Amino acid sequence: MAGKVPGLFYPLKKSKIVKIKSFEDACKALKIPSDIPSFPVETGAAAFYQLEIIARALNGDWKPDWNDSDQYKYYPWFDFRGSRFVFFGVYFRYSYSGLGSRLCYKGEKTAEYAAETFIGLYEKMLHPAAAEDDFSDLL
Secondary structure (H helix, E strand, C coil): CCCCCCCCCCCCCHHHHHHCCCHHHHHHHHCCCCCCCCCCHHHCHHHHHHHHHHHHHHHCCCCCCCCCCCCCEEEEEEEEECCEEEEEEEEEECCCCCCCHHHCECCHHHHHHHHHHCHHHHHHHHCHHHHHCCCCCCC
């Protein structure tokens, strides 16, 4: 890409992010069925599955190249504040993956949007007590 500095975030077209507000929106963008396979609820796998689809839709044609140590890969970071699960910030790595390579994003703003919009899914995937709660909104 001529004129673009490697490693810097270049935002998605605004309409792309605005259209992905739910798992169903992500499935429509990717032209795939929105059926969720059966998973054991206690594992948080249903939430991970949905987040993987959402990440694919938000990232568009971009795919992380794990052989390119100069390519930034952004991922949201969460924390517990008292008993609350909160979005803490966005971090990037060149080729490291602490959360799973399928849940990284091509830019900081995209990762932030995903974290803030889909924090409930992240909590169900990452927080054991949340995974034991009612999953009816996911299934």
